[in-house]
Amino acid sequence: LNLLEDCTLERYTAESNINQFDCGNADLNDFLHNDALPYAEKLLGVTYIFTLDANPSECVCFFTVSNDGVRVEYIPNRARKNLEKKIPNVKTQRSYPAVKIGRLGVNKKYQSPDMRVGTQLMDFIKGWFIERNKTGCRFLLVDAYNIDKVLQYYTRNHFVFLLKEEDEQKKDAAGNPKPLATRLMFYDLING
Numbered sequence: 001l002n003l004l005e006d007c008t009l010e011r012y013t014a015e016s017n018i019n020q021f022d023c024g025n026a027d028l029n030d031f032l033h034n035d036a037l038p039y040a041e042k043l044l045g046v047t048y049i050f051t052l053d054a055n056p057s058e059c060v061c062f063f064t065v066s067n068d069g070v071r072v073e074y075i076p077n078r079a080r081k082n083l084e085k086k087i088p089n090v091k092t093q094r095s096y097p098a099v100k101i102g103r104l105g106v107n108k109k110y111q112s113p114d115m116r117v118g119t120q121l122m123d124f125i126k127g128w129f130i131e132r133n134k135t136g137c138r139f140l141l142v143d144a145y146n147i148d149k150v151l152q153y154y155t156r157n158h159f160v161f162l163l164k165e166e167d168e169q170k171k172d173a174a175g176n177p178k179p180l181a182t183r184l185m186f187y188d189l190i191n192g
């Protein structure tokens with residue numbers, strides 16, 4: 001059962017007319033309703049929605065994507081070797097093309113182990129950038145909320161941490177590592 005097959009993918013625009021959307025995260029809900037259009041107008045990110053064919057004002061899930069890159073010098077040796085061993089002629093690359101999933105949410109009504117809409121959505125995104133991308137893009141990147149449910153979601157969908165926790169952590173004034181709000185994760189669209 002793939003709910004997204006009963007949905008239409010639309011680019012989110014001022015003409016999109018959707019009901020109040022709730023994925024369980026207030027910041028993400030607010031982004032979709034208030035910030036997605038200004039983001040798109042400034043060419044900072046494009047938001048896509050899947051709406052139910054049987055009820056087009058019902059948004060099942062959404063995601064926002066923008067161009068990004070995985071810069072070679074920001075990657076610690078171990079992770080870098082991991083990336084490079086999979087890419088030929090890599091010495092000429094300063095960075096690897098990537099797409100950043102800046103926002104992503106599934107309507108709470110459709111979050112369930114029976115439907116696995118989040119997994120369907122991620123499978124769609126992967127296929128979309130492998131087969132129908134207008135530019136080259138090797139990696140998907142995400143700054144995942146550092147909470148179990150979200151990290152498990154991305155891990156289950158074969159994303160891996162780009163950096164070790166201690167390499168992402170900033171220090172407070174006393175020199176102690178600050179808790180991380182997000183973790184950078186990536187998915188290799190070829191060897192993922």
Ligand SMILES: CC(C)(COP(=O)(O)OP(=O)(O)OC[C@H]1O[C@@H](n2cnc3c(N)ncnc32)[C@H](O)[C@@H]1OP(=O)(O)O)[C@@H](O)C(=O)NCCC(=O)NCCS
Binds near residue numbers: 028103116119149
């Ligand atoms: C994170 C999010 C997108 C995941 O979407 P989802 O539709 O719930 O995700 P999935 O399709 O992977 O999983 C649905 C359920 O099936 C379960 N499931 C998925 N694959 C499974 C498998 N192979 N075996 C067993 N259970 C599985 C999951 O554990 C999940 O159960 P839960 O709801 O009890 O945790 C969604 O919860 C969401 O929108 N959260 C709020 C917004 C957010 O945090 N977004 C992330 C931004 S970085």
